[in-house]
Amino acid sequence: MHWTKRMAAGALTLSLGVALAARGQATPASDNKASLSNWWKNAVILEIYPRSFQDSNGDGIGDLNGITQRLDYLKSLGVDAIWLTPIYPSPQVDFGYDISDYEGIDPQYGTMADFDKLMAEANKRNIRVIMDMVMNHSSDKHKWFMESRSSKKNPYRDWYVWKDGKGETATSQGEVPNNWRSDFGGSAWEWDPTTRQYWYHKFYTEQPDFNWNNPKVHQAFKDIIAFWLKKGVAGFRFDAITTLFEDPQWHDEDPVLDKNGQPVKGPDGEVELQEARTNNLPEVHDVMKEMRASADKGFKPMTYPGTRVFIGETYLPNIGELAKQYGTADRPEFHLPMDTQILGINKMDAVAFRSKLNDVETGIGNNVPLLVFDNHDNPRIDARYGDGTHNEDIERVLATVLFASKGTSLFYYGDEIGMKTTPPERKEDVKDPVGRRYWPAYKGRDGERTPMQWDDSANAGFTTGTPWLPVPPTYKTVNVKAEDGKPDSMLTWYQKLIELKKTNAAMGQQGTNLMLDQNNSKVLSWLRQTPDGKQVLVSCNFSADPQTVNLSGGGVKGTKATTLLKSPSGSEPSSLDAVQLPAFGVWIGEVQ
Numbered sequence: 001m002h003w004t005k006r007m008a009a010g011a012l013t014l015s016l017g018v019a020l021a022a023r024g025q026a027t028p029a030s031d032n033k034a035s036l037s038n039w040w041k042n043a044v045i046l047e048i049y050p051r052s053f054q055d056s057n058g059d060g061i062g063d064l065n066g067i068t069q070r071l072d073y074l075k076s077l078g079v080d081a082i083w084l085t086p087i088y089p090s091p092q093v094d095f096g097y098d099i100s101d102y103e104g105i106d107p108q109y110g111t112m113a114d115f116d117k118l119m120a121e122a123n124k125r126n127i128r129v130i131m132d133m134v135m136n137h138s139s140d141k142h143k144w145f146m147e148s149r150s151s152k153k154n155p156y157r158d159w160y161v162w163k164d165g166k167g168e169t170a171t172s173q174g175e176v177p178n179n180w181r182s183d184f185g186g187s188a189w190e191w192d193p194t195t196r197q198y199w200y201h202k203f204y205t206e207q208p209d210f211n212w213n214n215p216k217v218h219q220a221f222k223d224i225i226a227f228w229l230k231k232g233v234a235g236f237r238f239d240a241i242t243t244l245f246e247d248p249q250w251h252d253e254d255p256v257l258d259k260n261g262q263p264v265k266g267p268d269g270e271v272e273l274q275e276a277r278t279n280n281l282p283e284v285h286d287v288m289k290e291m292r293a294s295a296d297k298g299f300k301p302m303t304y305p306g307t308r309v310f311i312g313e314t315y316l317p318n319i320g321e322l323a324k325q326y327g328t329a330d331r332p333e334f335h336l337p338m339d340t341q342i343l344g345i346n347k348m349d350a351v352a353f354r355s356k357l358n359d360v361e362t363g364i365g366n367n368v369p370l371l372v373f374d375n376h377d378n379p380r381i382d383a384r385y386g387d388g389t390h391n392e393d394i395e396r397v398l399a400t401v402l403f404a405s406k407g408t409s410l411f412y413y414g415d416e417i418g419m420k421t422t423p424p425e426r427k428e429d430v431k432d433p434v435g436r437r438y439w440p441a442y443k444g445r446d447g448e449r450t451p452m453q454w455d456d457s458a459n460a461g462f463t464t465g466t467p468w469l470p471v472p473p474t475y476k477t478v479n480v481k482a483e484d485g486k487p488d489s490m491l492t493w494y495q496k497l498i499e500l501k502k503t504n505a506a507m508g509q510q511g512t513n514l515m516l517d518q519n520n521s522k523v524l525s526w527l528r529q530t531p532d533g534k535q536v537l538v539s540c541n542f543s544a545d546p547q548t549v550n551l552s553g554g555g556v557k558g559t560k561a562t563t564l565l566k567s568p569s570g571s572e573p574s575s576l577d578a579v580q581l582p583a584f585g586v587w588i589g590e591v592q
Contacts, residue, residue, distance in 0.1 A: 128234030561589030
């Protein structure tokens, strides 16, 4: 939900699923009882945006029963866990990230019985369910905030951040407490005429921030986490987690300056501000250590054996700050803080990718990386990396980097079929409020949230009603049914990459990464190897020109390799001395 960083990052039927599952995919490592506590270390996690995945009742909005209907498809992909963006009751100002009840299900998505059914059916397929946990703010319609704003003497007053205005008098509200701005535009302060104070909101006005200096807020979220753990969820993705605390002195933020020392202006013409006062304050670590200790200590595994995983939405400036998010051995925080640095590169730059991958390989100790290239807050991969000619090949390259690198892999629904970013063409069609505010400089996030494309029937098989967002015209050819079983399809590419990740020891949890040919500015190559010497080579051409690379030496124990996977137009190398790659081509081979 971190829109400032996003701006920097770049402005089937059930029977088909059964048929796919029947192919006899290899059993993932997470199904092995001996590895249950470490299931997340080499896991494949899919982010599902429930509104857009599958509608089961014809109202045009995806729902929990729709997700349940598609579980066999997810199993066929090799998905270990699904992260659901918020499904709690909400006014839907920010499509669920404004929560009015943390222990319920929004009727648009179904009932708690529907959720229990999803959990049971996912469990049968060894697919875990991860919930979104929003601790920075609630909806202004949450009962806690309605109590908080009712009176300065209300017991819930101190659950949120309230502040007097500057120069307030009996007849004037005064000025806002400081210059802080919402990540969605405008002041981060909203005046409440009833109690005559301002409330703070890092995001939309309707999303008041909690006061994390209040111990009662801590206990409330421990209880919420416990509620869902008792329901059997496998963990949580913590939204906007680095924004929990603010500067207690309420100092103004400094402006963002360009290379010439001049203030940078945003799409609304206002000067952009740094976030030193409102983001990544050290107290966040104490909260996460507390929440992790409570979750680890207080609950035995229920629906799923094994570890409950904590994932952090952590947009951070460097690998050193990311490393802190793991905590320490005696006081852990996140199992998997998101490494979003590659997400923001936004160009096919082998040198930049190599640098960031080296960072995470060497800069987080023995912790497990979680690479993130795509999500519901950013234009899809085609819009950020595509060149208009080789988009599909580029998507193959990025999928290879994601799944063939060490660590846990997180991808976004539709990436596996090559869904395209499809922003609205008219302001009146925009659903995302931030898109309406900044139109046309920024068209919002609708373009990356369009309905999943299952087949070439009406509305791509997503709904029998009118979809909440239009189905892109690409659905006629870009859909699961059209790509199923096609050797050169994007869907098959994803299936093969995930299968390699699950079944090849060098590509799995024990395999280390070693960068090769490090002076090559066009091709990114690396070696995956196990402690006992099994080696797999991966080479990705980041350019539109064919390239030939020498992958022998540099720790590679052989001169030949058996091809495991290659681009549709690629060739079999006769020797590692001369591996030929087509434009944006990929080759993966096991060293002999």
